[in-house]
Amino acid sequence: xxAGVGHPIIEAENLTKVYFNNSHPSVQAxxxxxxxxxxxxxxxxxxxxxxxxxxxxxxLGCLLRPHTGTIRICGQEVTALSQKDLTEFRLKxxxxxxxxxxxxxxxxxxxxxxxxxxxxxxxxxxxxxxxAAALEELKMSHRAHFFxxxxxxxxxxxxxxxxxxVNDPVVILADEPTGSLDSTxxxxxxxxxxxxxxxxxxxxxxxxxxxxxxxxxxxxxxxxDGRMKKEERS
Amino acid sequence: MPxxxxxxVLKKNHPTLSFFTKKEFIRNNLDEMETGVLPIFWTIxxxxxxxxTAIIALMLYxxxxxxREDYAVLMAIGAKPKFLLLxxxxxxxxxxxxxxIIGLALDAILLPVLLKLVPGLxxxxxxxxxxxxxxxxxxxxxxxxxAPVRKLTGIYPMEVFR
Numbered sequence: 129x130x131a132g133v134g135h136p137i138i139e140a141e142n143l144t145k146v147y148f149n150n151s152h153p154s155v156q157a158x159x160x161x162x163x164x165x166x167x168x169x170x171x172x173x174x175x176x177x178x179x180x181x182x183x184x185x186x187x188l189g190c191l192l193r194p195h196t197g198t199i200r201i202c203g204q205e206v207t208a209l210s211q212k213d214l215t216e217f218r219l220k221x222x223x224x225x226x227x228x229x230x231x232x233x234x235x236x237x238x239x240x241x242x243x244x245x246x247x248x249x250x251x252x253x254x255x256x257x258x259x260a261a262a263l264e265e266l267k268m269s270h271r272a273h274f275f276x277x278x279x280x281x282x283x284x285x286x287x288x289x290x291x292x293x294v295n296d297p298v299v300i301l302a303d304e305p306t307g308s309l310d311s312t313x314x315x316x317x318x319x320x321x322x323x324x325x326x327x328x329x330x331x332x333x334x335x336x337x338x339x340x341x342x343x344x345x346x347x348x349x350x351x352x353d354g355r356m357k358k359e360e361r362s
Numbered sequence: 363m364p365x366x367x368x369x370x371v372l373k374k375n376h377p378t379l380s381f382f383t384k385k386e387f388i389r390n391n392l393d394e395m396e397t398g399v400l401p402i403f404w405t406i407x408x409x410x411x412x413x414x415t416a417i418i419a420l421m422l423y424x425x426x427x428x429x430r431e432d433y434a435v436l437m438a439i440g441a442k443p444k445f446l447l448l449x450x451x452x453x454x455x456x457x458x459x460x461x462x463i464i465g466l467a468l469d470a471i472l473l474p475v476l477l478k479l480v481p482g483l484x485x486x487x488x489x490x491x492x493x494x495x496x497x498x499x500x501x502x503x504x505x506x507x508x509a510p511v512r513k514l515t516g517i518y519p520m521e522v523f524r
Contacts, residue, residue, distance in 0.1 A: 191438060191519045219440025226522055228437045237421070257441075303523055319485050327462050 135203065136162055137298060137331045138165040138188060143197035144356075145183050157183040158194070167298075170322055170332045172342060175351035180302060181335045182348040183349070188333060189301045190214045191221055202298050219248055223292030223322070223330075227304035229284040231276040237287050238272040240262065244295040262290040266320065283315035293328065300325055302334045306341060318344045411502055418457050418506030422450060426513045430521070437519035446514055448508050458503030462496060 143161040144154045158180040165171050173181045180240055187199060190206050198207045205219060223244075231240045235250040241262050245255035263269050266286045285305065292300050300346030305321065318334070318341045325332045334345065342348055343362060350358040363371075369381045409485060426433065433446060469487065477483060 186520050186523060187440070191522075215437075215440055215442055218438070224522070225437055226435075230431065232432050232435065234432075243436075244439050247436075247442075247445065346461055 136164040137167045139200040141198050143194045146195050153200050171346045172348045173335045173343035179351040180354035183266040185335045189212035190218050196276050218271045219300045223297040225292050225305050227307040229288045241290045266290045281309045285317040291339045300332045304336050306338045415502045415506045419509045422510035426510045433517050434521035438522045450510050454503040454507035458499045462499040
């Protein structure tokens with residue numbers, strides 16, 4: 129699936145998300161967000177804790193429904209999709225990278241990378257070959273049969289990047305990708321993500337309050353109290 | 363002399379004693395078993411089934427709790443509910459069928475010992491009864507996975523960001 133030439137790959141209009149406590153609105157996490165992200169763009173969403181950036185990322189990742197507004201990804205209005213279709217949409221079009229890597233400890237590195245392919249219905253010999261190729265590209269082949277517990281933080285994030293890219297999604301969403309890494313490993317992980325995304329023409333949205341990774345992004349969006357406060361192009 | 367007539371004669375000569383034909387004797391024994399020992403065995407089997415169901419339910423429930431984040435990751439990256447349901451059912455079936463195999467093995471090992479210790483005991487294990495136990499095991503596995511499946515439906519993919 130792809131957006132047409134000149135069309136944004138992600139288009140969010142008038143997004144609002146309210147969290148309820150005992151059916152009373154308690155927090156308005158995201159307020160009136162308008163956002164357009166072009167194909168191949170790397171966007172950093174920054175802001176302090178509680179500014180609504182993770183909620184926004186969850187909505188862009190089709191994990192959370194907004195209360196108002198619409199989201200279009202690759203020209204498809206995802207806010208109108210059923211839960212079942214959203215699951216299918218995520219599998220085909222969105223790759224996720226999480227702060228704590230979120231690799232499955234009971235699976236080997238290769239099996240972790242193979243997971244999205246298996247879920248998409250690809251048969252074992254093919255999925256194994258593709259997962260091995262993804263690990264090769266990220267220089268992690270030598271760790272293919274290790275369990276995640278035996279890896280360093282930087283290596284785990286490489287595997288997580290391989291898992292996010294293996295299904296060839298259109299969009300990569302990364303939540304605090306440097307959050308569990310030291311400065312050097314964090315920079316290396318984001319550089320790797322940027323390079324991998326650039327080579328494949330992927331759109332990347334990173335949520336982070338790590339100021340050191342600003343220069344990797346084409347655009348930095350600052351959020352505060354659920355609103356987009358500032359937008360800077362680099 | 364037919365057995366019925368012989369019994370009539372014996373009863374007449376020994377009124378304080380009871381006499382039975384072979385057929386009556388077996389019938390009496392079966393009645394005794396069905397009203398005495400068998401209900402106890404059935405109760406034990408039922409309790410075993412209930413305990414087995416509870417063990418499987420608790421084990422899988424604990425596993426869902428422990429692997430909650432993993433399930434959320436799977437949901438986030440696009441695992442369909444059916445896939446996750448099958449993961450739980452597979453675990454349940456593996457546990458219950460393992461129990462069945464261990465039970466059969468124990469039966470094969472312990473039965474000769476038991477028969478040696480209690481020579482009067484008569485135990486018959488037919489293919490039919492093995493199938494009934496297997497069906498009961500599958501039922502236990504299915505019922506035991508109900509609570510873990512309920513727990514699984516309460517997990518949201520959004521939890522990966524916590």
